[in-house]
Amino acid sequence: MEFGFSYNFPALRGKQGGSEYYVVMCPLRLIPKIFLFDEEEISPEYRAQRILNKIRIPEITNYIVENPNDYVFSSLTASIDGDIEFHPFSNNLTMQDLGQLQISLDAKFLINDGQHRRAAIEEAIKLSPELGNETISVVFYHDLGLKKSQQIFSDLNRHAVNTTSSIGILYDHRDHLALVTKQIVAENELLTRYTDKERVTLSKNSPKILALNHIFNTNCRLLGKVKGDSLSEDEISFLKEFWSMLCATIIEWQRVFNKELSPKDLRENYIVGHGVFIESLGVLGRYLREYHPDEWKVYLKNLAQIDYSRTNIKDWRGRAFGANGRIHKTKETVTLTSNKLKEFLGLTLTEAEQKTEEKFQLGV
Structure with missing residues (x-):
């Protein structure tokens, strides 16, 4: 597959449900640039995620800014709607799932899980720009259409159990x-x-x-x-x-x-x-x-x-x-x-x- 300019991430390749997925480390400064949230005016059946609850954002933002040395965030989960290629660093069987993920600049990224973390990261970087060089793990799935993205969101949240x-x-x-x-x-x-x-x-x-x-x-x-x-x-x-x-x-x-x-x-x-x-x-x-x-x-x-x-x-x-x-x-x-x-x-x-x-x- 040939495409022009691209995003390139060191990545770890895995497989679930017969489909490949990729884990990458993404600098926080890129999160608000590549992950766009669905517009709120779009009706639920045409979205792949819930409407952002803006009340939650300041609390999460403050958590990051006030604990810069020991905050912890779990991975974001996102779908890629566009051309991607995975290039292993080695042909060695033990290294074939470690390589570089190449994503077309034309691709669209859609967060399936972690939209509030994404919004909080954007606000936190405005307050503390030095956080932009830190990273968060992102799990990428190759998007097969909006129906697939909605199913990913449903599957991720259906079995989630909130702590008491x-x-x-x-x-x-x-x-x-x-x-x-x-x-x-x-x-x-x-x-x-x-x-x-x-x-x-x-x-x-x-x-x-x-x-x-x-x-x-x-x-x-x-x-x-x-x-x-x-x-x-x-x-x-x-x-x-x-x-x-x-x-x-x-x-x-x-x-x-x-x-x-x-x-x-x-x-x-x-x-x-x-x-x-x-x-x-x-x-x-x-x-x-x-x-x-x-x-x-x-x-x-x-x-x-x-x-x-x-x-x-x-x-x-x-x-x-x-x-x-x-x-x-x-x-x-x-x-x-x-x-x-x-x-x-x-x-x-x-x-x-x-x-x-x-x-x-x-x-x-």
């Missing part, structure tokens, strides 16, 4: 709040023993009573923080004290710790083994820290006097669980559960909490 938020927190060694959350769990005997660090939803037979993401989300609510925010020493001290006192206060947790109650029975019979309750404590704790900074521990101790049983439908139905008895964790149910806790403790609702409460009372 608990795993994400466990493996995050940069985020300050994630690090502090793991430290709190490690230093508290009850939390160490009964926190599931992988799952976000505990099965009925799980030997745990909390999920790591529940603790992280509660910490976010306690401080009014989001992922990526830094914490002061005072805030870290508060979190540690809060969890230490809470674990000693919730009687049902202590019964599990003392082997008097199984985690399964805890979840089946009490709301304290569910995320809606745990995160409602974050709402309550933030209020106490802000409005009762010298008395929050006294109020927290009084939580031991409350009936958390799921048979207590007068207090918890419509808040922690629905009419069918199923636990529901939404922004509204977390607020309503916190409202009831505040009522027990004789605390005043905020204006926003009062509006949520009024809607609940009216059955809206």
Whole structure:
């Protein structure tokens, strides 16, 4: 095959499903130049990828720019619509799949997987041009038409399994709040023993009573923080004290710790083994820290006097669980559960909490 000017990449050739594919190392500065994203106005059936979610781009961009020495990106996957040739560096059988991939300058490149990474790379290079000389691996497939490109996207995403938020927190060694959350769990005997660090939803037979993401989300609510925010020493001290006192206060947790109650029975019979309750404590704790900074521990101790049983439908139905008895964790149910806790403790609702409460009372 003869064609004029071309892109040339050192490449590794492989085969899947009877078709060849090629792995190349591409300089980041070339990514925005050769990979163009489908126009958003094209209807879905005529695109080979989903519309770009622009909200995600700044977060990924910041990740690259703020971690220039240790960021990690997985490969982009792309289709080539045009003429290509692969030239082995050697005729030796052991070297025939290592060579040079020659791609016509007229060819079109279409990303099947990694469009948000591509957009973030473009923005990151604008902020830090020196990143342009770094590389990312790209897996190229020879495009056989739009139908094939769509199928590649479908196949790549159909079998992808997202990691749970608990795993994400466990493996995050940069985020300050994630690090502090793991430290709190490690230093508290009850939390160490009964926190599931992988799952976000505990099965009925799980030997745990909390999920790591529940603790992280509660910490976010306690401080009014989001992922990526830094914490002061005072805030870290508060979190540690809060969890230490809470674990000693919730009687049902202590019964599990003392082997008097199984985690399964805890979840089946009490709301304290569910995320809606745990995160409602974050709402309550933030209020106490802000409005009762010298008395929050006294109020927290009084939580031991409350009936958390799921048979207590007068207090918890419509808040922690629905009419069918199923636990529901939404922004509204977390607020309503916190409202009831505040009522027990004789605390005043905020204006926003009062509006949520009024809607609940009216059955809206």
